[in-house]
Amino acid sequence: MNNEKVRKALLGAKLMDETALASAVVSAERNRVSLDRFLLEKNLVEEKILFTELAKIFGVPFIDLRTTPLQRDIVRLLPENMARRHEIIVFAQADDAVKVAMTDPDDMEALDDVAKKVQKPLLVHLTSPLALLQVFKLYYQDDLQADMDAEMDQEVAEQESPHSPTKSRFFDRQPDKTEKHDGAETQSVIRIVDQILEQAIFQNASDIHMEPRERELSIRFRIDGVLREVMTLPRTVLQPLVARIKVLSYLKLDEHRLPQDGRFMIRTENYKVAFRVSIIPVYDGEKIVLRLLNESAQVLDLEQLGMLPEPLTILRRNLSKPHGMILVTGPTGSGKTTTLYTVLNILNRPGVNIVTIEDPIEYRISRINQSQVQPHIGYSFANGLRSLLRQDPDIIMVGEIRDNETAEISVHAAMTGHLLLSTLHTNDAAGALPRLNEMGVPSFLIASTTNLVIAQRLVRRLCDSCKAPYTLKKADIVQLEKQLNFTALLQTIKDHDDSVDNELRFYKAVGCDKCSREGYQGRVGIYELLEISSDIAQLILDNASGIEIKKQASKNGMLSMIQDGCIKARKGITSLEEVLRVTKE
DSSP states (O other): OOHHHHHHHHHHTTSSOHHHHHHHHHHHHHTTOOHHHHHHHTTSSOHHHHHHHHHHHHTSOBOOGGGSOOOHHHHTTSOHHHHHHHTEEEEEEETTEEEEEESOTTOHHHHHHHHHHHTSOEEEEEOOHHHHHHHHHHHHGGGHHHHHHHHHHHHHHHTOOTTSOOOOSSOOOOOOTTSOOTTTTOHHHHHHHHHHHHHHHHTTOSEEEEEEOSSEEEEEEEETTEEEEEEEEEGGGHHHHHHHHHHHHTOOTTOOSSOEEEEEEEEOSSOEEEEEEEEEEETTEEEEEEEEEETTSOOOOHHHHTOOHHHHHHHHHHHTOSSEEEEEEOSTTSSHHHHHHHHHHHHOOTTSOEEEEESSOOSOOTTOEEEEOBGGGTBOHHHHHHHHTTSOOSEEEESOOOSHHHHHHHHHHHHTTOEEEEEEOOSSSTTHHHHHHHTTOOHHHHHHHEEEEEEEEEEEEEOTTTOEEEEOOHHHHHHHHTTSOHHHHHHHHHHHOTTOOSSOEEEEOOOOTTTTTSSEEEEEEEEEEEEOOHHHHHHHHTTOOHHHHHHHHHHTTOOOHHHHHHHHHHTTSSOHHHHHHHHOO
């Protein structure tokens, strides 16, 4: 988008003043992004208002594709590669013309290409990049199996020779001539792997599971915390596909009996994604799991994490303390690392020295000194933490407290004038304190150094376009009472949300085109913040259990995760079913 047109739209509609706009322009240039993208990412202007004003300047209508009914056969008048290349899509027909939506109506080259392709006059509309991306996700995400079937048919038809040229859209890495490659360099396998990786990125998957079965190979993506099977491949592609992943990850091609871990990265103009690779032998072959880490993603702020006002105040209060320990707990995949990086981003000021020891480094943050553990050469969390303490740090982040030695050094670091952030694997916030004691940390040190424990889970967000309100019936309440004290929960909801009325109204997932008929889109955190008060500290000194600590914290006003989640369910952010799914013990 032309920055000058964006400036003209903003000033003409009085959406920003000259001073604020000049500052935004400088920040956008510093971050090397377009002005409109910067403004939307920072929530400085509402997307629909901005693009409506831009449409007036371009002299074309504005169309929000996310709320426009679309037909697959109309959309497919334009090939996917052309649609993505020019950021344009055909969304409707009108008499002898077709209606197209694009992000830059001044792109005459794109308009000429599309007109030649569809052989009809074009009625141009302006749309936003985010709306266009939603349409791409909806109308091309189910093409993966068809594309894979075509690749397999082509492989059979071509009967590729060893001298066939091999080319990947993303990677130059090929097997060494001395390596046994198991077909890893064949063109079909390269295309199949490229397609799987690209579709996973496109669908915002967090993990890819490649699972061998007796007669087939299953490919599943984890999207919004839920595994979904996206395709199956013939068993014959298993060995070449495993070999290709090993090639990209610089793993041993001839090792099939032991687990292997590796890493590789995809860089394009639009994204930069790292893949953590885990391969283990299973009964039917080798299973591969790839964790996707979007290194081009923006670090969130505290409001975007989804914390309610009261927990947010508690967190801010503890971040202002110069020393002590803040722990984030929860199972794998509960968003602990995202929370820690968000906190680090807030603490990241020119006047402080922040150092981290991580495994792996998931996001790069400017001015923060991040170190990667290397267990195979003896560089562990404990050894790394000892070295970090000699680097004159003000704030330290330890990726995870895994053992007694790391726990002991962490506590001593927090006691000697450092603010230390780390994670633990416990089910709730109160359980973190006895867990440290089990690791050999004396109770008096835990009580005196721990400032705050945050427990969290991720729940799926209800799709704003299709969520439907409903009122709880007596039968629903009876079922809920079996799992929780619903009467007390309702009182808690009313105490923490002034907008709540007496009706038992919640929201449920329905499903629409925008959310791929899932009813959910994206995820949000639910939290439990345990602040170490004097009475909690005394319980720690008395070696109280996690249950006793949690009871006292609740008396002190701590919101449990299920209470936090139900407040968000009442607000229509998520559903009761989703909260109960992730918090059940």
